[in-house]
Amino acid sequence: MEKEKMIDAVEKRRTFAIISHPDAGKTTITEQLLLFGGVVRKAGTVKAKKSGSFAKSDWMEIEKKRGISVTSSVMQFDYAGKRINILDTPGHEDFSEDTYRTLMAVDSAVMVIDSAKGIEPQTKKLFQVCKMRGIPIFTFINKLDRDGREPLDLVTELEEVLNIQAYPMNWPIGMGKGLKGIYDIFNKRIELYRREDKDESFVKLDDSGEIIGEHPLKEESIYQQVLGEIELLKDAGNHFDAAKISQGKLTPVFFGSALTNFGVKTFLDAYLQFAPAPHEHRTNDDDIVKPVDDVFSGFVFKIQANMNPNHRDRIAFVRICSGKFERGMDVTLARGNKKIRLSNSTQFMADTRETLNSAVAGDIIGLYDTGNFQIGDTIYSGKKTIQFEKLPQFTPEIFVKVTAKNVMKQKSFHKGIDQLVQEGAIQLYQSYSTGDYILGAVGQLQFEVFQFRMLNEYHSEVVMTPMGKKIARWIKPEQLDEKMSTSRNLLVKDRQEQPLFLFENEFSERWFQDKYPEVKLTAKL
């Protein structure tokens, strides 16, 4: 019985992330989805968080100032018999590493595209990560209430730029001021756009795809035009294929307007029909862990400190891969084979954090952490060791030298650096020759956040000396001779004491390789 209940619970889970370029409408659509789930009572709650009135911690100041979302949070709600977990992702490209890792914790992705802009750089990058993982991708082309590009043009661009097949589930009838509705190919109906009256209004189609009986829309030239476009799609477009969707080879495309809540419910209903339940995970030993296995297992994909300034807490976000999580359970941390009791856990909502007592595969739990966890850690119950494959790491590209302004305050400086580095957005190195601390990151903004947080959370004023762009290349310790280091290739060690060179540019890297052809340099550890 217990087992049946668990299987049933796992089957109901749908865990996804929304990917988009900033301003495409991710926040707005998230808010609408939460409304359907009854989590937020009125539109504006998520938005308000973004603009500051729901700010959970002082370091979100930096988000407020720049109007960007730096954190990624988790929202859970029930809808149509399913339990939905949405993982928010930071839109700013300097935080793409954070987003990439979040994508490792989901079973599908929703891609939001601005109909006036089409595929933008950030969407492309994030999409490639989804494609690499082979997870299903659902596309929502947003802002139909504004004048945008021709739908055919958008779908063609989607296929060409992202190299994926697209299948339009519906098709806009006009746009901007001329928006009449969407022609719903999948549900064989027309959904009318109503500006004032918010009630849904559907018109049925006959087998040939035309409106049954009399309707004013039939008189409109746009209606005839859309019928022509639908014919064209039928003849020349892709066929609907649920198997291809689940393999991430074909993306179903939906049109709508998140702001006016048009087409969002239609999207959500279809999404739930085709989005996968939690998937299996592979371990380092090449074992397969099934979501319904009895043994609990999960991995940490994100660590975030001090979400609540009153608690000074750190939270490790864990994706559950199998079994059932229960508060107070004992688990093993695979790294170091350490036993840990999970007594403090939390689940996330749009505007509250609630204590969580149990969760199953597909769910994300937040564990209050006192420094036990690192990104990529596996935890499991039971006797057999489970260690999931490593999460991808991104090689930092820009570097700064960092020191404490007040030499008397070394303790808080080290504590701060240690904790913030564990969160994974920045990497720490130490120079071989001088012992200087060097930070590496993918984007400049991460340094600013680091400096801000060091001051606000650890009361440590740091001085950062820019070192510019560098190429980080690891070298096998047995091949290392400290004399190899010059001013053009600074020798440093990472947190695992592994040596690497920071090359000034490609030229200096080539020069080095010419001089030491037997030395093998690698971009990642």
Ligand code: G4P
């Ligand atoms: P993001 O999270 O992807 O960055 O985008 P967000 O939802 O914040 O939306 C970006 C802007 O686009 C917002 O306007 C939002 O109101 C608008 N928007 C989102 N969906 C739609 C839509 O379907 N139609 C139209 N016309 N606009 C849409 P803003 O002016 O930047 O913010 P605000 O001042 O409205 O809060």
